[in-house]
Amino acid sequence: MAPSLVVKLHTTAAEQTRELGRRLGRRLAAGDWVVLYGPLGAGKTTFAAGVAEGLGIREPVTSPTYLLCHEYAGPVTLLHLDAYFELRMDSVLAEGLAERLQGPVVVLVEWAEKMRAWLPPDRIEVSLAHRAEGRELVLQATGPRSRARLEGLEGVEAFLAP
Amino acid sequence: MTTGADARVLGIESSCDETAAAVVRGGRAVLSSVVRSQVAEHAPWRGVVPEIAGRGHLEAIVPVVEEALSAARTSPRDLAAVAVTTQPGLVGSLLVGATTAKALAWAWSKPLVAVHHIEAHVYAALMSLPEWHFPYVTLVVSGGHTSLYRTESPLRHALLCSTRDDAAGEALDKAAALLGLPYPGGPSIEKAGTGGDPGAHPFKLPLLAPDSLDFSFSGLKTALLYHLKGPGLSRPEAPLPAGQALADLCASYEAAVVETLARKCLRACLQLDIPRLLVGGGVARNQRLRAAVARRAQRDNVQATFAAPEFCTDNAAMIAGLGHARWAAGKLADLAVDVAAR
Numbered sequence: 001m002a003p004s005l006v007v008k009l010h011t012t013a014a015e016q017t018r019e020l021g022r023r024l025g026r027r028l029a030a031g032d033w034v035v036l037y038g039p040l041g042a043g044k045t046t047f048a049a050g051v052a053e054g055l056g057i058r059e060p061v062t063s064p065t066y067l068l069c070h071e072y073a074g075p076v077t078l079l080h081l082d083a084y085f086e087l088r089m090d091s092v093l094a095e096g097l098a099e100r101l102q103g104p105v106v107v108l109v110e111w112a113e114k115m116r117a118w119l120p121p122d123r124i125e126v127s128l129a130h131r132a133e134g135r136e137l138v139l140q141a142t143g144p145r146s147r148a149r150l151e152g153l154e155g156v157e158a159f160l161a162p
Numbered sequence: 163m164t165t166g167a168d169a170r171v172l173g174i175e176s177s178c179d180e181t182a183a184a185v186v187r188g189g190r191a192v193l194s195s196v197v198r199s200q201v202a203e204h205a206p207w208r209g210v211v212p213e214i215a216g217r218g219h220l221e222a223i224v225p226v227v228e229e230a231l232s233a234a235r236t237s238p239r240d241l242a243a244v245a246v247t248t249q250p251g252l253v254g255s256l257l258v259g260a261t262t263a264k265a266l267a268w269a270w271s272k273p274l275v276a277v278h279h280i281e282a283h284v285y286a287a288l289m290s291l292p293e294w295h296f297p298y299v300t301l302v303v304s305g306g307h308t309s310l311y312r313t314e315s316p317l318r319h320a321l322l323c324s325t326r327d328d329a330a331g332e333a334l335d336k337a338a339a340l341l342g343l344p345y346p347g348g349p350s351i352e353k354a355g356t357g358g359d360p361g362a363h364p365f366k367l368p369l370l371a372p373d374s375l376d377f378s379f380s381g382l383k384t385a386l387l388y389h390l391k392g393p394g395l396s397r398p399e400a401p402l403p404a405g406q407a408l409a410d411l412c413a414s415y416e417a418a419v420v421e422t423l424a425r426k427c428l429r430a431c432l433q434l435d436i437p438r439l440l441v442g443g444g445v446a447r448n449q450r451l452r453a454a455v456a457r458r459a460q461r462d463n464v465q466a467t468f469a470a471p472e473f474c475t476d477n478a479a480m481i482a483g484l485g486h487a488r489w490a491a492g493k494l495a496d497l498a499v500d501v502a503a504r
Contacts (some may be wrong), residue, residue, distance in 0.1 A: 039395075040336055041384035045327055063328045063380070065335075066178075066306030067250065067503055088252075095216055095254040130387075131393040 005141040005150050011161040012134035017043045018050035020137060020159060024124070027055020027149045030076050033120055035112035038128030043109045043135050047126065051108055052078055053126040062109070077105045086114035093118055093124050122146050136161060166490050169242035170234070172266070173482025174227065176259030177251025178306075181222035182478035185234035187243075189486035190289060193234035194478040195472070198222045219258035227262065230478070238270040245275040248495070249502035250306075256501035264497050271439040272419040275485040276495035279476075280307060285487070286469035287314055287440035287482035299436050303451075304443035305331030305346070308377045308423075310430050313440060316487040322429065322430055325377040330419055331445045334378035335413055337386050342402050348445055351412045358406070358413030360450075363389065365418035367450070374452020375430050379419065386415055416450055433465045435492050441464045447474040 011017045024034065034051060036044045057074035063089040064070040064082040072078040079101060083089040098118055101107050112119060118135050122143025127134045137159075141147035167188045175182040184195040200218045231237070246263035248256060260276075267274040283302045288294060300311040300319065308329040311319040328336070332349055338347025343354055365385055368378045389411070391397050403411055423445075431439055441455060452468055458465035473480055488494075 039387075040340060041380070042386045045380060049327075060324075060326060062325055063332060065332050066329070068252065070504065091216065092252060103365060130395040132396055144206075 003117060005147045007139040007150060007153070007156065008161040009137045009139065009156060010131070010134060010161040011043075011137065011159060014043065014046050017046045017128075017135055018053075020156065021047040021050020021052075022054035022110065023050075023153060024027070024126075024139070024149070024154055025051035027152055028055060028076070028106050030106060032149065033107045033109070033123040034126060035109040035119055035123050036126050036128065037111075037113055039130070042130055044128055047128065047137070048080055048108050048110060052080070055106060069097055072111035077103075079105050079107050081107065081109045081115075083109065083111040083114035086111070089115055107152075121131065165418075169486060169489070170236055170240050170481040171275070171486045171489060172227070172230065172236075172241050172244050173475055173478040173480070173485050174223070174244070174246040174259045175276070175282075175304050175478040176219045176223065176255050177247045177281070178255060178476060181219045181226050181259075181474040182476060182481075183223075183227040183230035184478035184482045185230055185236050186479055186482035186486060188467040189341070189483050189490070192289075193236060194230045194477045195351075195387075195477055196226050196230045196233065197475075197477050216258060217253035219254075219255050223258055223262050227266070230457075234490055237457075238266070238272070241270065241272050241495075243267075243273045243275050243482050243485060243489040244270070245277050245488070246464050247279045247481055248276040248499055249278055251279060253501055253503050256503075260501050261497070268497060273489060274495045274497060274499070275488045275493070276499045277484050277488065279481075280309070281317070281319055282484045283469070283474075283482040284311065284313055284319060284440060285484040286473040287442040287446075287467055288316060289473065289480070289483055290467050290470055295438060295473045297436055298438045298440045299427060299430045299434060300440040300442070301423065301424060302443045303441070303445040305329060305335060305348075305445075306406050307331075307443060308379070310361045310375055310427060312434060312436070316484060317491060317493070322434075323375040323377070326377060327378055327380035328383065330377070330379055330423060331443075333383055333419055334416070334445070338382050340387055340390060341408070341412070348448060352448055352450065355412030355416050355450075358409030358411070360413040360417035360431070362410035363414040365414060367418055367422050369422060369425060373429075373433070375433070377422070377424055377426060379422075382415070382418055386411075416448075417454075420448065420451040420454045423451060424458045427455065427463050428458045428464060432462065435464075437464045439464050440468075441466065442469040442474060444475045447471050453489055454456045
């Protein structure tokens with residue numbers, strides 16, 4: 001099996017984090033999963049808003065923490081999940097949400113570490129972290145499908161971490 | 163047969179953590195309001211216990227409805243309609259209330275009314291007023307929502323703006339998590355901030371452009387995080403504040419949230435030239451928010467009206483109240499009505 005692909009990036013403003021999300025969003029198609037890791041305030045929702053824009057979704061993206069899953073219609077449907085309240089998410093996934101994630105949709109998950117058992121093996125992982133000057137984003141493909149998405153990612157050279 | 167003024171409506175609410183039922187007469191007189199919350203059970207887990215959301219409602223709903231009818235000394239045949247929240251909320255939770263309401267409406271041969279939870283929060287504020295003079299600017303502020311509306315009637319609300327990222331209640335909940343305080347965060351921060359100096363740590367208010375009505379609370383959360391753990395988490399091991407320092411920090415953070423809310427809703431009143439403001443939703447229970455809004459409203463000659471504290475957090479009296487208004491307007495629901503997350 002090919003080794004997993006890892007891209008380490010650095011942003012200095014929320015707009016840059018959002019722009020990286022947009023660039024990734026443009027590469028995605030139904031069936032793709034993007035799962036986000038990182039503490040409070042690391043920029044997960046900002047990145048997610050960019051991904052939605054890149055997918056061609058016009059509706060503004062807000063935090064799905066309370067409703068657990070926001071659905072956005074667009075060229076491809078986006079399901080934006082947030083497992084911050086992990087036990088609540090677990091029960092909602094068991095009540096039927098997990099089935100919907102198998103449909104022709106792009107799935108974007110915040111606090112993915114809190115719903116690890118529900119993630120597919122082939123996914124794009126994005127780990128966001130606070131840094132003295134901005135944020136660090138580590139993008140990682142965990143299988144051939146996600147690897148193809150990341151390999152075609154354009155315009156990220158300027159954000160490559162030293 | 164009942165007339166509008168004394169028609170009794172049974173309201174049922176189960177959109178999130180509260181299972182509730184109430185009987186309201188004429189859309190105004192609350193004959194009973196029963197609320198069973200799962201929050202106390204959830205608090206140790208910072209969320210909801212597995213499956214308790216749906217299952218908890220399922221176990222509570224029938225006793226809660228029975229208690230509401232009996233406390234109101236109302237028998238099913240006295241009812242004009244059964245009203246229920248059908249959106250927004252957690253689908254599994256909404257389904258419990260909606261299915262119950264449909265079954266009761268069918269069994270009792272009563273009309274069914276579908277109620278939008280956020281519109282019901284607005285109605286909760288209208289219930290505080292003896293007379294209505296539309297339009298109003300309305301702020302609905304809770305864990306999941308922070309929005310301003312132009313309210314034309316109990317049934318008509320035009321959205322003016324919403325939060326761009328986190329709701330105000332979420333900003334309080336997540337701040338409480340950063341500070342090691344229990345869920346729900348709003349009451350925790352209010353309590354921990356008692357006796358604190360709200361000017362001790364001046365957080366920059368997220369007011370956005372001078373004429374913008376939009377809200378954005380996610381930056382405030384990060385500002386608190388960096389205050390606690392250093393810029394970019396450079397001091398991850400820094401101890402959490404305690405005692406007076408904690409009180410000062412909670413009071414300051416809460417002040418930033420409530421000042422932002424207060425300024426935005428008064429800004430909307432001035433921009434729309436509407437000198438009447440309604441405030442509802444769970445965060446409207448916050449005493450410092452009520453004081454901040456009242457202070458600015460008085461200065462700007464705006465009449466500010468809040469939902470009664472017990473009708474700020476999720477309850478079924480507001481569902482029965484708005485249900486009455488919808489019933490009176492002939493807006494009935496089909497037994498096939500569906501629930502919706504948003």
